[in-house]
Amino acid sequence: MNRNSYIGGSDVAAILGLSKYRTPYEVWESKVNGSRQYDNPAMLWGRLLEPVVIKHFENTNGVEVYDNNRLYTSEIEYLKCHPDGLYHKNGVLHLLEVKTVSTAAYSQWDGMPLEYYCQVQHNMYCTGARKAVLAYLVLDSRFYGEIAVDYDEAFVQKQNEYLIEWWYEYVVGKKAPLKVLADYEKTEPNGLVQIEATDEVKVAIDRIKELKEQIKLLEEEKDKLEEQVKLHIGDATDLYDGITLIATWRSYSSARVDTRKLKEEHPDIYLKVAKESKARRFILK
Secondary structure: OOHHHOEOHHHHHHHOOOOOOOOHHHHHHHHHOOOOOOOOHHHHHHHHHHHHHHHHHHHHHOOOOEOOOOOEEOOOOOEEEOOOEEEEEOOEEEEEEEEEEOHHHHOOOOOOOHHHHHHHHHHHHHHOOOEEEEEEEEOOOOEEEEEEEEOOHHHHHHHHHHHHHHHHHHHHOOOOOOOOHHHHHOOOOOOOOOOOOOHHHHHHHHHHHHHHHHHHHHHHHHHHHHHHHHHHHOOOOEEEEOOEEEEEOOOOOOOOOOHHHHHHHOHHHHHHHOOOOOOOOOOOO
16 A cells, blocks of 8 residues: 555654654655655665564564564554564564664663654554564664563554644645745755745844854854963863863874865765765855
């Protein structure tokens, strides 16, 4: 079935505004306009490594995971899920959700991230499972872990109320949800497009200019104070207040690639390693 015709587990956090990777507008566009499904290298590696993590989970827990290719439909026809897997333990149906994460992302975890919690609860609702395990692999360190969670009926009820309202207002009603900043940052205007500033925007721009001037003055003051402290440190390296270290001024070295020289002397290598990036630059006139 076409993923654009229903709300799946991976859509839930984005619709709720909790996803770091997708916005509610992007989900809406995929449902209404049939735009290409969102994908990135992290998601690709996640799909490739999913069977490996599932196999390790089976070996670790002595269970057999099944139905990781089946689409489940809830009692609400447009709320569906495609679980990573299901299994039985002690006669109880469990849901398995698999994630691969970077060390940087994992360092921000405090238990199960809310966006994953929403997805797991949604998938339990659709499959009928009342217990779940999030099995995860930290790519950089190859650390493996598991987080168990029970079905939260009150949470799912509130979540479903929002999803139902969102579906009828925006998808059935074909009304675009408001774009957030991330939506505009991903777009590239076709040429120069003029727009008239509102009074609120004019006030905001004036305030930005005032703050930039204040920041400039504060930076100048900071630089003068840093110079004063450095002159006091002189030929020393560490500054103490009694037994407490309060500042250091030590030598260090770093190696940087001279991209201009590399481009001039080895253009073939430069073209191989150069990575083009596009972004919209905001400039006040």
